[in-house]
Amino acid sequence: MASMFQKASTFLGGGNEDTKKQDEEGESLTTVLETAEDRSTLTILISDVTELMRNRVLDAFDPKETGAEEDQIAALNNDGDEQTSIEKSVDNERRDEMQKILEKQKADLAKREKEVSEEKMVWLKTSALEFFDDWRDSVFIRVGEVVNSRKTAKDQSKQAKPELTDSNDKPTLEGIETEEQEDSISDALLKLYPPVETGLRKLAKEKRMLILHSMLLLLLSLEHYNAHSRTLLLYLTTSLGLSATVLSEDEKKVARGLLTAAEKMSADEETKKRAEGNATARKWKMGVAGVAGAALIGITGGLAAPLLASGLGTVLGGIGLGATATAGYLGALAGSGVLVGGLFGAYGAKMTSKAMEQYTRDVEDFAFVPILKPGENESDARRLRIAIGISGWLDDKDDVVKPWKCVGPFQETFALRFELEALMNLGNALTTLVTSAAWSYAKSEIIKRTVFAALTAGLWPLGLLKARRIIDNPWSVANQRAQKAGEVLADALINKAQGERPVTLIGYSLGAKVIYVCLQQLAERKAFGLIENVVLLGAPTPCNSADWRRIRSVVAGRVVNAYSTNDYILAFLYRSSSIQFGVAGLNPVLNVKGVENIDVSDLVKGHTLYRHATAPILKRIGFEDIDLQEIDREERRLAEQEKEEEEKREAAKNSAKQLDVGGEQGVNDEEVHKMEQEVEQKNKSS
Known part of the structure; x- marks a missing residue:
């Protein structure tokens, strides 16, 4: 001794x-x-x-912590109501307006105090x-x-x-x-x-x-x-x-x-x-x-x-x-x-569909697909941290993996593949819709009112409402599958499929929905210490503070919400959902300290652009580990995609005018039928 x-x-x-x-x-x-x-x-x-x-x-969990001041300003600027602009009021009106704002702030604080004092929230904090x-x-x-x-x-x-x-x-x-x-x-x-x-x-x-x-x-x-x-x-x-x-x-x-x-x-x-x-x-x-x-x-x-x-x-x-x-x-x-x-995890780099069978009772297709760098094998790719990227729709099967090649070499990167068929169908429907004459006319009408006015008042052009049957069903199906996939992902993480390593989750569109559901499940099950960072892009989810407090509680590092006020497609897709709590992909999440809200309206002029905007957004937020070469490629592809979509819309619009299809309403039943056939053909070829 x-x-x-x-x-x-x-x-x-x-x-x-x-x-x-x-x-x-x-x-x-x-x-x-x-x-x-x-x-x-x-x-x-x-x-x-x-x-x-x-x-x-x-x-x-502090009701007095309201997050970044610029987020509050952005929310006011985005509501489309010019009467809230204090600068445009005369002195008396300014005082009245200030009084209203103070009363609203007091009411909001009381609401937040009630929110954090609820039994479930107190239990989560404890x-x-x-x-x-x-x-x-x-x-x-x-x-x-x-x-x-x-x-x-x-x-x-x-x-x-x-x-x-x-x-x-x-x-x-x-x-x-x-x-x-x-x-x-x-x-x-x-x-x-x-x-x-x-x-x-x-x-x-x-x-x-x-x-x-x-x-x-x-x-x-x-x-x-x-x-x-x-x-x-x-x-x-x-x-x-x-x-x-x-x-x-x-x-x-x-x-x-x-x-x-x-x-x-x-x-x-x-x-x-x-x-x-x-x-x-x-x-x-x-x-x-x-x-x-x-x-x-x-x-x-x-x-x-x-x-x-x-x-x-x-x-x-x-x-x-x-x-x-x-x-x-x-x-x-x-x-x-x-x-x-x-x-490093019992499954390690072999977290494939076979290894994940025990988690996939509710989801037909669910697998972690390793993303390897050129010349790298699975053994060389092992790291002390992992990143999981989740695509929200697919133009082709390679889109499961491609958007996440921009994650750099210091994390072991996986793509989450789930419900391939549903995401392919959604991608085909989105592509058809956003390049149609219907959308070209609708977008010009929506811009006159702002996306938020259209969302809250239901001011959608008749032609676009006729075309809703092209997109509503594939969106509804994929949305429901994303909910299930989020629950399965939470189960896999809790059961240490990734080992005892910190996880970063990144997703766009319904991929962000998967992450949102996963984090809610982790909070419900008191699963702390698993998630290092989350980045949600164009999330079709509510942005009420209670849900995001739960998210903040299970993430040790960064919580990033990237939104675009130009995302009219997301507003249209979300129109039938409950919108009283707002939409995270359209506006900032307010009143939760530690949530980073990033306005990417200049990069994302439409929901389908998130696929190639993901890498540039990660660069903008100072993401810790990115591949600069991949980002350069994605930036070029983003510009090309935006140009291609605009050219297709113009071509469709000109074609509709020549055929006198729909006129200023943008589309009639004949054009809708044509679009449905196009989507069906794409689905078959997929």
């Missing part, structure tokens, strides 16, 4: 071992953080960051905080075991007083390489994860990178890498003055190292070593529980031997962290191929 104490003390910098051995083993946190004050500074930084994260959870606090406690304990005592770490966590860096002196983030997109990513990162003031920022870049690397390994030693852990690392990244690229490169390297090492262990060896490791762990915990750093189990015992023998220390120690420290920080994960496999 004495030797165990000596080894633990030596690792923490308190022993008398010669420096030669230390040099061979490489750096550790305690050689970088040389004094107790330095180690305390790291613990305090983590305490401050997690306090900010906890406040973000609370903000989502559950979200309990999950977060349990995760935070596990982080404090783990960090305290390595850089401090558990008691010191806990004491410091209770004294968290985060102080953000001075916003007047814009911080800079040091990256591995400079790219065109990195500046916009850094801007988004600094806004969403503002750096906390810390003395560690003064350290050399190499030392700051090693601290971040060590924290990644420590969080992985919790035997999961949930969305809160990833958010914590993003805050640490900005606070240490590093770019997102540094963290992403490190995640990529660690994923490859873990999988390479784990693949070399046989099942028999794994079973034996895990048994030995459990015994070693029990002895350590019983014998040295009161010593600082005592829970660095497996540093010298058999626990870490298999992965160390496979070269894990060499693979993961490339930036200077020693093999012994690497194994110690990873804990049980360093000695268990089973745990590594669980981290």
Whole structure:
């Protein structure tokens, strides 16, 4: 037992071992953080960051937090009622108008207060905080075991007083390489994860990178890498003055190292070593529980031997962290191929329809399709994070995958394929409608009134109403299937089909509907820590604050709602739904702190353009991981698609005039029949 104490003390910098051995083993946190004050500074930084994260959870349930002011202004500008413009009123009218606005604000606040006090919302808030606090406690304990005592770490966590860096002196983030997109990513990162003031920022870049690397390994030693852990690392990244690229490169390297090492262990060896490791762990915990750093189990015992023998220390120690420290920080994960496999998911890159059969009782077609980069195989594509892209309709079967090739190399990317036939039928109907004479006439009439007036008052041209039977049925069928697919997706994520890794969900049109339903289900089932980011584009969903509070509660990172006030097709498709809560794809989501509303009206002149606008929108929002070459291609294709649709509409309109079909009503029964035949032919060929 004495030797165990000596080894633990030596690792923490308190022993008398010669420096030669230390040099061979490489750096550790305690050689970088040389004094107790330095180690305390790291613990305090983590305490401050997690306090900010906890406040973000609370903000989502605060009725006084109304989100961004520009969203409120945008909502007023988009309602089509010129009488709400205070600037156009004279003094007396201005006072009256201001009084009305104040009364409305008071009524809205009372409504929000009632909303957040409802039993289900209180239960959701309590559950979200309990999950977060349990995760935070596990982080404090783990960090305290390595850089401090558990008691010191806990004491410091209770004294968290985060102080953000001075916003007047814009911080800079040091990256591995400079790219065109990195500046916009850094801007988004600094806004969403503002750096906390810390003395560690003064350290050399190499030392700051090693601290971040060590924290990644420590969080992985919790035997999961949930969305809160990833958010914590993003805050640490900005606070240490590093770019997102540094963290992403490190995640990529660690994923490859873990999988390479784990693949070399046989099942028999794994079973034996895990048994030995459990015994070693029990002895350590019983014998040295009161010593600082005592829970660095497996540093010298058999626990870490298999992965160390496979070269894990060499693979993961490339930036200077020693093999012994690497194994110690990873804990049980360093000695268990089973745990590594669980981290990356039982299905891994083979999350195909066969593997997903247990989740697909309600949906005929449901599968995760891996999206590989050129020259990449499934093994090389493994990452510590995953992104799932969901298309909302299909022009051809390749559209399941194509829109999501723009996601960059630092995430393991999948496309969700669901109900292929229904989405193909919808795509054919949409294409026929938006390139028809009916739509050309209808659009000119709608523009005179604004999309919101048309939506709320039902002011749709007669010709377009005649053509509704072309689109209504395929939309209704696909919409219902999207609801079911969202429920199935939630079930798959809860059952860890993706492993213990943070998930980013991106979808347009009914793909966004799938995500919306999935997140509502996750909130209902108290499934926190699974989702890192969500990006919903042109979502055919309500935008009432209660639903979006639930969404905010189960997403640790970004919640982005991209909308277009030019999306007349979405307004038409949504006309028969309940519109009292608004439509997320047409206007901003109000009164929920933490929801980013992005107006993309300049990019998206119509609903069908979201297919090629997805990549440019991700670029605009500073999405952390994108492929610039793919974005360039999609931007060109977006311009081409917009031009093609306009030319087809003009041709159809001219044809209708020459044949005297429909006149200014845009379409008659003969033209509708022709359009129906066109859709039917497209469906057959699909």
